[in-house]
Amino acid sequence: MNRQSTARSDASPLRPGEEYRRRQLVEVTIDCLAELGYAGTTLLQIARRAGVTPGLVSHYFADKDGVLAAAFRTLVRRVGEQVRVRLETTATPRARIQAVIDANLAPELCNPRSGRAWLACWGQVLQVESFRRIQAAYQRRMLSNLQSALRQLMPMQEAHSLAAMIAAMIDGVWLRAALSGWRESDSDGARALVTAFVDERLKGGASADDGSGPLSASSTADFRVASAAGKRLASLNPATGELLGHVAIAGPEDIDAAVLAARQAQPCWAATSAAERARILRRAAGILRARNDELAALETRDTGKPIQETRVVDVVSGAECLEYFASLAQSAAGEHIDLGPRAFGYTRREPLGVVAGIGAWNYPLQIACWKAAPALAFGNAMIFKPAELTPLSAVQLQEIFLQAGLPPGIFQVVQGYADTGRLLTRHPDIRKVSLTGEVGTGKAVMRDASATLKNVTLELGGKSPLIIFADARLDQAVSGALLANFYSAGEVCSNATRVFVHRSIRKEFLRRLVARVSVMRIGDPLDPDTQVGSLISEQHLQKVLAYIARGRAEGARILAGGERQLRGSLAKGFFVAPTVFDQCHDRMSIVREEIFGPVMSVLEFDDEQEVIERANATEFGLAAGVFTNDLSRAHRVIGQLQAGTCWINHYNVTPIELPFGGIKMSGLGRENGRAAMEHYTQLKSVYVAQGDIDAPY
Numbered sequence: 036m037n038r039q040s041t042a043r044s045d046a047s048p049l050r051p052g053e054e055y056r057r058r059q060l061v062e063v064t065i066d067c068l069a070e071l072g073y074a075g076t077t078l079l080q081i082a083r084r085a086g087v088t089p090g091l092v093s094h095y096f097a098d099k100d101g102v103l104a105a106a107f108r109t110l111v112r113r114v115g116e117q118v119r120v121r122l123e124t125t126a127t128p129r130a131r132i133q134a135v136i137d138a139n140l141a142p143e144l145c146n147p148r149s150g151r152a153w154l155a156c157w158g159q160v161l162q163v164e165s166f167r168r169i170q171a172a173y174q175r176r177m178l179s180n181l182q183s184a185l186r187q188l189m190p191m192q193e194a195h196s197l198a199a200m201i202a203a204m205i206d207g208v209w210l211r212a213a214l215s216g217w218r219e220s221d222s223d224g225a226r227a228l229v230t231a232f233v234d235e236r237l238k239g240g241a242s243a244d245d246g247s248g249p250l251s252a253s254s255t256a257d258f259r260v261a262s263a264a265g266k267r268l269a270s271l272n273p274a275t276g277e278l279l280g281h282v283a284i285a286g287p288e289d290i291d292a293a294v295l296a297a298r299q300a301q302p303c304w305a306a307t308s309a310a311e312r313a314r315i316l317r318r319a320a321g322i323l324r325a326r327n328d329e330l331a332a333l334e335t336r337d338t339g340k341p342i343q344e345t346r347v348v349d350v351v352s353g354a355e356c357l358e359y360f361a362s363l364a365q366s367a368a369g370e371h372i373d374l375g376p377r378a379f380g381y382t383r384r385e386p387l388g389v390v391a392g393i394g395a396w397n398y399p400l401q402i403a404c405w406k407a408a409p410a411l412a413f414g415n416a417m418i419f420k421p422a423e424l425t426p427l428s429a430v431q432l433q434e435i436f437l438q439a440g441l442p443p444g445i446f447q448v449v450q451g452y453a454d455t456g457r458l459l460t461r462h463p464d465i466r467k468v469s470l471t472g473e474v475g476t477g478k479a480v481m482r483d484a485s486a487t488l489k490n491v492t493l494e495l496g497g498k499s500p501l502i503i504f505a506d507a508r509l510d511q512a513v514s515g516a517l518l519a520n521f522y523s524a525g526e527v528c529s530n531a532t533r534v535f536v537h538r539s540i541r542k543e544f545l546r547r548l549v550a551r552v553s554v555m556r557i558g559d560p561l562d563p564d565t566q567v568g569s570l571i572s573e574q575h576l577q578k579v580l581a582y583i584a585r586g587r588a589e590g591a592r593i594l595a596g597g598e599r600q601l602r603g604s605l606a607k608g609f610f611v612a613p614t615v616f617d618q619c620h621d622r623m624s625i626v627r628e629e630i631f632g633p634v635m636s637v638l639e640f641d642d643e644q645e646v647i648e649r650a651n652a653t654e655f656g657l658a659a660g661v662f663t664n665d666l667s668r669a670h671r672v673i674g675q676l677q678a679g680t681c682w683i684n685h686y687n688v689t690p691i692e693l694p695f696g697g698i699k700m701s702g703l704g705r706e707n708g709r710a711a712m713e714h715y716t717q718l719k720s721v722y723v724a725q726g727d728i729d730a731p732y
């Protein structure tokens with residue numbers, strides 16, 4: 036047998052463990068190429084660094100050229116994948132050209148490690164046939180992507196010659212920058228150069244574009260995922276009415292295809308070492324942090340929330356969650372159980388397989404990260420459906436995961452309405468659904484999931500109480516009540532919209548509260564000074580206004596706000612002034628039902644036991660808070676409150692380390708904290724006999 040015939044052929048099916056080993060060897064080879072160049076990279080070097088024998092490397096790749104060709108193919112595939120994802124999320128010809136530029140000059144390709152590895156491979160293209168073929172495919176693909184976009188803007192011949200120029204620019208700019216050790220230009224500089232060139236060439240001719248306007252790399256217009264039926268939904272900026280773009284609605288065929296891709300990719304991901312999974316999640320967190328401001332602006336435009344919030348919360352919280360679960364990935368251990376001298380047992384934590392995440396519209400990126408991080412850390416594949424009103428940032432997250440090295444198929448975003456969600460919850464090959472949404476949706480999801488006995492995690496609505504005792508530090512309590520009601524224009528599930536204030540301090544509390552509410556700045560969410568942005572939609576605005584009207588009709592007294600804001604450009608959006616109701620009682624609809632808007636109800640109480648009973652007199656049980664300086668009372672009261680998440684002398688802070696979730700009608704299961712591990716893994720018990728079997732037969 037010659038060495039060639041003992042090597043695994045690329046086409047032969049690999050088991051997950053083998054696939055993992057193969058990928059590990061390819062990664063090590065890329066590192067060697069970057070550090071040692073082509074000549075210095077040997078089978079021995081690769082084997083040493085991977086901690087295996089050279090024979091094992093030959094087993095998979097035959098010889099040095101075999102493993103180097105696999106590394107080159109991986110580098111080329113990565114660019115291809117980047118291009119594919121970017122093309123899927125853009126629709127206009129100009130945006131497609133930009134996608135090719137951005138993918139080929141992305142920061143992951145324009146850095147010393149990647150640069151040296153590519154240069155080492157390019158150096159062999161004229162000598163080694165397999166390298167020549169890989170390079171030819173790479174060049175062909177880039178040209179054809181550019182040509183097909185340009186053909187929509189100009190006659191064919193012109194399109195082909197401009198495509199060749201842009202391709203030469205991309206490769207030329209990259210090569211000069213790489214040869215200068217990235218001193219002449221970095222990724223941003225390289226992209227800016229080629230973008231300027233393309234803009235210049237398209238001047239005048241761009242009118243042939245399809246009407247969505249010119250796009251920059253980070254523009255939001257026209258995000259898409261594949262859709263067999265070709266139906267789309269539009270995403271609007273609720274603060275201005277501006278059309279942000281369209282996404283394609285996933286139908287049954289799309290969901291089947293996504294599930295199949297996830298099923299195929301998941302075993303290999305599960306077999307990837309926890310350390311490697313953790314590295315990829317950390318890289319994704321790094322990219323999120325690096326793109327914080329841009330993603331925050333996108334989230335602000337899609338949700339109407341103030342940029343002063345999204346810049347410090349939404350993206351950061353997502354990154355923190357990825358980092359936290361990256362660190363937990365490696366500690367997902369089972370137990371050893373002593374069963375006497377003749378046996379022992381152990382348990383293994385194993386992934387569930389393919390899981391689905393369905394998100395609400397108030398914290399789209401954060402919700403996507405909170406669900407994806409534990410799912411991926413513990414070896415599952417996730418298909419995520421954002422809310423129809425806020426579809427954009429999840430697409431960016433999918434792209435970021437791929438950039439970070441997540442294998443295709445492990446995190447996929449599908450878009451659509453409730454029908455698309457139902458396709459996920461009813462799919463027989465999905466093992467779990469994690470929903471963030473309303474109670475009614477939670478019930479529907481649980482019903483649908485029961486047919487295939489899926490695990491469910493439900494993060495649902497609330498009508499949470501905040502109890503302020505007479506001994507509380509009053510200004511702190513006012514701050515807590517503001518945070519508990521007006522952050523994100525009140526569109527926060529855990530908001531404490533029932534504020535119980537001890538009778539002896541009610542007047543002073545209200546005086547200080549109203550003074551601070553009346554100076555809150557309502558305005559353009561992109562203005563860093565704005566504190567209250569737009570509600571999510573016209574329909575939601577009407578719901579909130581209807582509740583305010585009912586509150587008035589039922590006899591509550593408005594101390595602040597209570598109206599839609601229509602001055603100037605605010606009329607284009609759905610702005611409601613932060614509203615404070617006094618003289619509320621427990622039977623009013625504003626006190627019993629979730630409004631999900633900037634509406635606070637203040638209630639009076641006299642003693643501890645009374646307020647605990649009233650606080651618990653709700654079907655919900657998501658959150659609760661207590662302000663008091665009496666240590667014993669704080670813990671005594673918290674111990675009796677029926678809520679999954681509680682705060683003492685604070686409100687609405689949600690560190691990733693603490694599990695988050697509700698009881699009663701507010702949900703099932705927990706997100707974040709070590710507890711989330713339970714919800715994204717399953718336990719296998721193994722009995723190991725150490726003696727003979729006493730068979731009675």
Ligand code: NDP
Binds near residue numbers: 456477701
């Ligand atoms: P919805 O329940 O209306 O929607 C949530 C998601 O479920 C959306 O993606 C929606 O799609 C989808 N969906 C709707 N019906 C079904 C179905 N039958 N099967 C599968 N999926 C379905 O919630 P909102 O988006 O309006 O969000 C607001 C609610 O979310 C509030 O009640 C709030 O309290 C709660 N929430 C809870 C949180 C928590 O952690 N406990 C955090 C944030 C919000 P589509 O958008 O297309 O309708």
